[in-house]
Amino acid sequence: MEQTVRLLVRQGWYDLLNLVFPPTCVNCGRAGSLLCSICWEESVTLVNEPTSPPPELDGIVSLAAHTGAIREAIHALKYEAIKDVALPLAEQLGPRIAWSFDTIVPVPLHAARLQERGYNQAQVLAEALGKVLHCSVTPHMLQRKKFTASQVGLNAEERQANVKDAFSVQGEAVPRVLLVDDVRTTGATLTACAKALRSAGVTTIYGATVSVAVQ
Numbered sequence: 001m002e003q004t005v006r007l008l009v010r011q012g013w014y015d016l017l018n019l020v021f022p023p024t025c026v027n028c029g030r031a032g033s034l035l036c037s038i039c040w041e042e043s044v045t046l047v048n049e050p051t052s053p054p055p056e057l058d059g060i061v062s063l064a065a066h067t068g069a070i071r072e073a074i075h076a077l078k079y080e081a082i083k084d085v086a087l088p089l090a091e092q093l094g095p096r097i098a099w100s101f102d103t104i105v106p107v108p109l110h111a112a113r114l115q116e117r118g119y120n121q122a123q124v125l126a127e128a129l130g131k132v133l134h135c136s137v138t139p140h141m142l143q144r145k146k147f148t149a150s151q152v153g154l155n156a157e158e159r160q161a162n163v164k165d166a167f168s169v170q171g172e173a174v175p176r177v178l179l180v181d182d183v184r185t186t187g188a189t190l191t192a193c194a195k196a197l198r199s200a201g202v203t204t205i206y207g208a209t210v211s212v213a214v215q
């Protein structure tokens, strides 16, 4: 009961804050929503999915190319702690996911990076997708046991070597998993995660990322 009251009060404050300071678009600054429909329509370049998903994955889907408003939205989510932008992104990505799975698992951050950022942007996205798709999220099924350098600036082979054996599975595996991350480049991170999931007994692994970066 006490918790319900606390939640209602918090929601009330949230609504009041939104009324006084309406959310503004992370790309153009227009008031109304965190990612306005104008930016969405103007700058979203839809992705032609490759015919075969990255190794170890049974399917892959992404929302858009990593450019324009989408890149701004991911930047806001990742580096400016604007976590609420995850929901409009998930509302666009969710309807593109047609597979059946048992739970959603975010690509984990290493503990050191998690401490530095305070949250895992992939987990925030996974939770938003869970809301949109009415599916459970298992945020800690995957652990990042190896601290890996940033993948930025690495070529495909270097990326693969960088994330090799970086992940392990904690707790009980389920048969089908949807892996979620913010950006996909070569798919090396998703493949490394999927490999760890498979060796723990997961049989079907799909991947979903908000954007695809072109190298």
Ligand SMILES: [Zn+2]
Binding pocket: 025, 026, 027, 028, 029, 030, 035, 036, 037, 038, 039, 040
């Ligand atoms: Zn906008």
